[in-house]
Amino acid sequence: MRKQILLIFFVAASLFGSAQITGKVITVSSDAKKEPLPGANIYWQGTQTGTSSDESGEFSINKVESTSLLIVTYVGFKSDTVNVKKVKPPIEIVLLNGEQLKTFKVEYRKKSSEISLINPLNITTVGEQELRKAACCNLSESFETNASIDASFTDAVTGTRQIKMLGLSGKYTQVLSDNIPSIRGLSTIYGLTYIPGPWIGSIQISKGVGSVVNGFESITGQINVDVKGPFDSEKLHLNLFVNGGGRVEVNGLYQQKLGARWRSNLLVHAKTLKFQADRNSDGFMDNPLENDYAIYNNWRFIGTGGLRSEIGIGAVGQDHEAGQISESGTVPAYKVIIKNNRVEAFAKLGYVGAGSFSLGFQNFGSIQETNSNFGNTKYKGYQTSWYSNFILQTGVLNDDLLLKAGVSIMIDDYNESINYSQVSSLETQIERLEVVPGIFTEATINKGNWSAIAGLRIDYHNLFGSFITPRLHARYSLNENTSLKISSGRGQRTPNVITENIGLLATNRSWYNAVLAPGELLPEIAWNNGINLTNKFRLNYRDGEVSVDFYRTDFINQVIVDLDQSAQEVWIYNLNGKSFSNSFQVEGGYEIVKRTQLRLAYRWLEVKKQFEHGLDLAPLVASHRGFINLGHETKKTKEFKQWKTDLTVNIIGESRLPKTVSSPVEYQLESNSPAFITANFQATRVFGKRFEVYVGSENITNFKQSSPIVSADNPNSSFFDSSMVWGPIFGRMFYGGLRYVIE
Numbered sequence: 001m002r003k004q005i006l007l008i009f010f011v012a013a014s015l016f017g018s019a020q021i022t023g024k025v026i027t028v029s030s031d032a033k034k035e036p037l038p039g040a041n042i043y044w045q046g047t048q049t050g051t052s053s054d055e056s057g058e059f060s061i062n063k064v065e066s067t068s069l070l071i072v073t074y075v076g077f078k079s080d081t082v083n084v085k086k087v088k089p090p091i092e093i094v095l096l097n098g099e100q101l102k103t104f105k106v107e108y109r110k111k112s113s114e115i116s117l118i119n120p121l122n123i124t125t126v127g128e129q130e131l132r133k134a135a136c137c138n139l140s141e142s143f144e145t146n147a148s149i150d151a152s153f154t155d156a157v158t159g160t161r162q163i164k165m166l167g168l169s170g171k172y173t174q175v176l177s178d179n180i181p182s183i184r185g186l187s188t189i190y191g192l193t194y195i196p197g198p199w200i201g202s203i204q205i206s207k208g209v210g211s212v213v214n215g216f217e218s219i220t221g222q223i224n225v226d227v228k229g230p231f232d233s234e235k236l237h238l239n240l241f242v243n244g245g246g247r248v249e250v251n252g253l254y255q256q257k258l259g260a261r262w263r264s265n266l267l268v269h270a271k272t273l274k275f276q277a278d279r280n281s282d283g284f285m286d287n288p289l290e291n292d293y294a295i296y297n298n299w300r301f302i303g304t305g306g307l308r309s310e311i312g313i314g315a316v317g318q319d320h321e322a323g324q325i326s327e328s329g330t331v332p333a334y335k336v337i338i339k340n341n342r343v344e345a346f347a348k349l350g351y352v353g354a355g356s357f358s359l360g361f362q363n364f365g366s367i368q369e370t371n372s373n374f375g376n377t378k379y380k381g382y383q384t385s386w387y388s389n390f391i392l393q394t395g396v397l398n399d400d401l402l403l404k405a406g407v408s409i410m411i412d413d414y415n416e417s418i419n420y421s422q423v424s425s426l427e428t429q430i431e432r433l434e435v436v437p438g439i440f441t442e443a444t445i446n447k448g449n450w451s452a453i454a455g456l457r458i459d460y461h462n463l464f465g466s467f468i469t470p471r472l473h474a475r476y477s478l479n480e481n482t483s484l485k486i487s488s489g490r491g492q493r494t495p496n497v498i499t500e501n502i503g504l505l506a507t508n509r510s511w512y513n514a515v516l517a518p519g520e521l522l523p524e525i526a527w528n529n530g531i532n533l534t535n536k537f538r539l540n541y542r543d544g545e546v547s548v549d550f551y552r553t554d555f556i557n558q559v560i561v562d563l564d565q566s567a568q569e570v571w572i573y574n575l576n577g578k579s580f581s582n583s584f585q586v587e588g589g590y591e592i593v594k595r596t597q598l599r600l601a602y603r604w605l606e607v608k609k610q611f612e613h614g615l616d617l618a619p620l621v622a623s624h625r626g627f628i629n630l631g632h633e634t635k636k637t638k639e640f641k642q643w644k645t646d647l648t649v650n651i652i653g654e655s656r657l658p659k660t661v662s663s664p665v666e667y668q669l670e671s672n673s674p675a676f677i678t679a680n681f682q683a684t685r686v687f688g689k690r691f692e693v694y695v696g697s698e699n700i701t702n703f704k705q706s707s708p709i710v711s712a713d714n715p716n717s718s719f720f721d722s723s724m725v726w727g728p729i730f731g732r733m734f735y736g737g738l739r740y741v742i743e
Helices: 002-013 502-506
Strands: 020-028 034-036 041-044 050-052 058-062 069-073 080-083 091-094 098-101 104-107 113-115 122-127 149-153 161-165 173-177 180-183 200-207 221-227 236-243 247-258 262-273 289-302 307-323 335-352 358-374 377-396 401-419 428-446 450-461 465-479 482-493 510-513 524-539 542-557 559-562 569-574 579-593 596-611 614-617 624-633 642-652 676-686 691-698 733-742
Touching: 041 058, 050 058, 080 091, 180 358, 180 377, 358 502, 559 596
Parallel strands: 020 091, 173 221, 510 569
Antiparallel strands: 020 034, 020 058, 041 050, 041 069, 069 080, 098 104, 113 122, 122 200, 149 161, 173 180, 200 221, 236 247, 236 733, 247 262, 262 289, 289 307, 307 335, 335 358, 358 377, 377 401, 401 428, 428 450, 450 465, 465 482, 482 524, 524 542, 542 579, 559 569, 579 596, 596 614, 596 624, 624 642, 642 676, 676 691, 691 733
């Protein structure tokens, strides 16, 4: 009853507003292009009341009675002071990125990856220039230059990528598209390939539990993808990509201005791969044959009186074929066919009123269909989803408190079937309808050198009952350039064991226990606690930063996927004991010479689960990782010509491999994988404002996991297994491409 009274108090308090100033902090680049400055400090002169700009450079700050002077600062830029009585909100504040002092010129180059010192959440914003440093053809390939996220393969046949954060599978990381939960359920793995890299404006990576406004599913972190919208995209953007394996991609974006208040943009994508290759001579294609497409149309309206609206619709189609290149005698070749089709649409309606009062209404619907054959195993999945979220925001309590409150509903209708023999009478149906309405409130307190975000959700799940999700993020600034952050909170999610372990279908393992009885699998519940210390400094007139963090995730319940009981079996059951993850990371960056940036990182992981054989390290998780990134840019000429080069090196430590003692000696694996090093390199030639060409190589060390497919010579045997992937399965790969952009 006390919790209900507290929630009612917060919701009621949110009905009372106060005056607020809104605006945007930008800079102007050398080519006269306006660029937002995320993480700029904004505060009232002589007070401790302040805020920071978001990833779009936008901010809102409550008025104070003692002064009308608003100070805006950003490391490396000249500060500005604005008298709000002389301007009309929203304010556009332009910070100069260099000033002339006699014979000296002080310049600041905006970093392509930034850590916010002001936001209580531990957020790293990855900009478009950072994404262009590697062959990031889709979201699953966008983290090559990021030390916090690991990208690996689900298996050695399909070439499907998956991510990990804090040592745990990507299913525990909530993925948002423009702050709407989008990649989830049956699209948890494949959905990372649905968003092409050239469509992405920026990515915000948040470690630890996320905001309750976005739901209850975040456990290890949030990844929010800002897809380029009609008001913040280029007029025209064309990208062509080709690699040595025969992969060809074309991406396009076109923006159209429709009057003073309407704009629309169209995003298109096509990918194909037609050449079969087997460079490791195991009889299987190195890369799947592919035919993919994606199309997206977005419309945005900015009206008078604070009214905002946006609608969009998109479709994705994927047709992949992998497996053996040819048949062996009279035995049919082992083939994998994966077909994904998806349609989605969203609608947003917002109102920004006087002061800090605002309303937002988000709606998102999707239909996901998967139809796959893995040898003799056939899997079909169909998911229909709907999400609505109503958010009310206002300031209270002498402008020191910002409140959000709202209601949401999430509906997922699943219909899956699996058949291990392709005999229709043996097909097993798995159906599940989830309806989860919820209410939430979130309070943001900002007192200058410290701030906090406290949130609480109450949701009701039609299958698992009601549950409460509390979350807290807090930040204390030790000085202007050093912040200490802590976070704590609970997350919950419903497992989808087949699609989340889709790589295990590319084996001949038998699945046991609860996999075909979803009612026996409890929801996965965990607490995540973390601490981060970040310092930004200047040494020899050049900027640098150091960030150290530690996060621990403790599972109350977890679905255990056990590959150790037998090399021919998959056992799935609810956790009975401990399961936890410890993650420690230190990362630093510094401009070692002019226009040459060096980033170094080291991460230690301890991920343990209670298996049937006891508490043990999670398999295929490297305990140690080193990271080196070196980027250089030449000075731009008057014609805006420039060279850019980027080198990324990863040092991956040993990982535990699943036990294979039940297999014949020739199919048994070592207990641990070896340590190895990989490196990627890219060079870009900018020919002017509109045109650039890039070439590069992935895995230039040419390190490959030897024999990634167990029993590749006989995929019909019970020992066939392509899921034991701990390292690169492709060798050195060269690629190239070009971009043409009209702002």
